[in-house]
Amino acid sequence: MVNLTKDEVSARIAKNIASLFNEAEDITFINLGVGIPTQVSNYINNDNVFIQAENGMLGVGPIAEGNDIHPELINAGRQPVKETPGCSYMDSSTSFGMIRGGHIDATVIGAFEVDQCGNVSNWIIPGGKMLGVGGAMDLVVGANKVIIAMTHTSKGKPKLIKECILPVTGYGEVDVVVTELGMFFFEDGRVILKKIAPEIDIDYLRTVTGFEFEVSHELNIMEP
Amino acid sequence: MTRKSKIMDIEQAISKIKDGDRIMVGGFGLRGCPDDLIDALVATNRKDLTIISNDLGSPAIGLGKLLSNGQVKELIGNFYNWNPDVADAKNAGNIKVTLIPQGSFAESIRAGGCGIPAYFTLASAGTELGNGKETREFNGKKYVLENALTADVALIKAAKADELGNLVYCKSARNFNPAMATAAKYTIAQVGEIVPAGNIDPETVITPHIFVNAIVKGVQ
Numbered sequence: 001m002v003n004l005t006k007d008e009v010s011a012r013i014a015k016n017i018a019s020l021f022n023e024a025e026d027i028t029f030i031n032l033g034v035g036i037p038t039q040v041s042n043y044i045n046n047d048n049v050f051i052q053a054e055n056g057m058l059g060v061g062p063i064a065e066g067n068d069i070h071p072e073l074i075n076a077g078r079q080p081v082k083e084t085p086g087c088s089y090m091d092s093s094t095s096f097g098m099i100r101g102g103h104i105d106a107t108v109i110g111a112f113e114v115d116q117c118g119n120v121s122n123w124i125i126p127g128g129k130m131l132g133v134g135g136a137m138d139l140v141v142g143a144n145k146v147i148i149a150m151t152h153t154s155k156g157k158p159k160l161i162k163e164c165i166l167p168v169t170g171y172g173e174v175d176v177v178v179t180e181l182g183m184f185f186f187e188d189g190r191v192i193l194k195k196i197a198p199e200i201d202i203d204y205l206r207t208v209t210g211f212e213f214e215v216s217h218e219l220n221i222m223e224p
Numbered sequence: 225m226t227r228k229s230k231i232m233d234i235e236q237a238i239s240k241i242k243d244g245d246r247i248m249v250g251g252f253g254l255r256g257c258p259d260d261l262i263d264a265l266v267a268t269n270r271k272d273l274t275i276i277s278n279d280l281g282s283p284a285i286g287l288g289k290l291l292s293n294g295q296v297k298e299l300i301g302n303f304y305n306w307n308p309d310v311a312d313a314k315n316a317g318n319i320k321v322t323l324i325p326q327g328s329f330a331e332s333i334r335a336g337g338c339g340i341p342a343y344f345t346l347a348s349a350g351t352e353l354g355n356g357k358e359t360r361e362f363n364g365k366k367y368v369l370e371n372a373l374t375a376d377v378a379l380i381k382a383a384k385a386d387e388l389g390n391l392v393y394c395k396s397a398r399n400f401n402p403a404m405a406t407a408a409k410y411t412i413a414q415v416g417e418i419v420p421a422g423n424i425d426p427e428t429v430i431t432p433h434i435f436v437n438a439i440v441k442g443v444q
Contacts, residue, residue: 096331132302136325137353
């Protein structure tokens with residue numbers, strides 16, 4: 001078992017996703033979804049990485065507080081943000097043109113479920129109060145890599161499952177899933193565990209994961 | 225002949241809207257949302273409106289006011305999570321709601337404004353939102369056909385207009401406003417400031433005045 005607070009879980013997931021970008025030697029454009037994905041920016045320390053927000057901004061800065069809040073400047077999660085030097089604004093159709101046109105290297109999004117085929121469900125729970133799809137369906141098909149940031153389980157049940165039950169957002173689009181327990185890479189129809197949480201072993205991880213996965217010969221430990 | 229002015233008071237501009245009209249409204253998460261125009265539309269009590277917008281504000285805030293006031297027949301948009309009244313009204317059978325992925329929603333408006341009736345996109349292919357849509361395979365992948373969106377009236381917000389109706393926006397308040405300006409028969413722009421023609425650098429104009437029919441000086 002892993003006893004982490006909700007904040008520690010979010011921070012661990014965000015930190016380990018940031019590590020995927022912190023080694024980038026080329027200019028890299030990423031889009032961050034609402035929730036844990038937004039926190040990824042807190043851990044990026046690579047000037048090659050630029051953040052895009054689908055509501056029309058390239059070069060999104062940190063969350064704005066106090067006097068730094070501008071009434072007309074938010075990210076796609078409605079949080080006030082700051083500008084970065086060289087940032088730009090564009091209208092929504094141009095913004096999604098960037099996404100659909102394959103110009104965004106990676107999107108980081110949350111999910112309700114991911115299955116062994118790399119299908120992801122993250123837009124609706126039927127019968128609920130939430131009625132919206134947002135940019136999720138455009139992002140998963142448009143971004144070159146889809147990285148899922150989510151807790152490993154929900155109310156004790158695995159969120160990594162054999163076949164998605166909830167309405168699917170995109171089919172076979174997932175490249176990486178990062179939870180507080182492991183980092184799973186979807187490559188050519190295989191699911192490979194490349195990093196594992198420091199507190200657990202593979203046998204335990206299998207008991208809380210709903211599908212079979214391979215273990216990398218170079219299995220590493222996640223950042224705590 | 226002296227040039228006809230597009231600058232008018234808000235009631236005169238909003239009087240263009242009739243019962244049953246399709247209305248595009250700019251804004252994303254309350255930014256770039258023409259609040260004065262919405263308030264004026266609420267005051268008219270026009271009914272059976274189809275509202276084409278990204279979201280519907282929050283309960284009784286922004287576009288949410290139109291729903292609270294019983295003026296909405298149909299919503300076409302993509303993200304109503306910020307206003308749970310929408311799910312309630314739909315579940316009660318009071319309104320029709322059509323969800324379109326946000327990128328397709330934006331592109332459909334852009335297409336509507338530039339004479340393209342439909343286009344193919346990967347977004348929603350195979351999903352619940354792609355159900356019933358025509359599909360075609362390109363490069364081994366299945367795409368869905370999305371139709372353009374147009375409207376009777378567009379209500380948009382810009383930071384500044386010149387007296388002709390050239391517009392510039394402010395930061396993330398730009399969002400859907402420029403595309404919507406192009407896709408309606410009649411576009412009303414709520415602006416923070418009106419300057420003489422020639423006072424906006426032509427290189428910085430985002431919406432050329434050909435797309436704007438009425439300019440209203442906003443207070444919000």
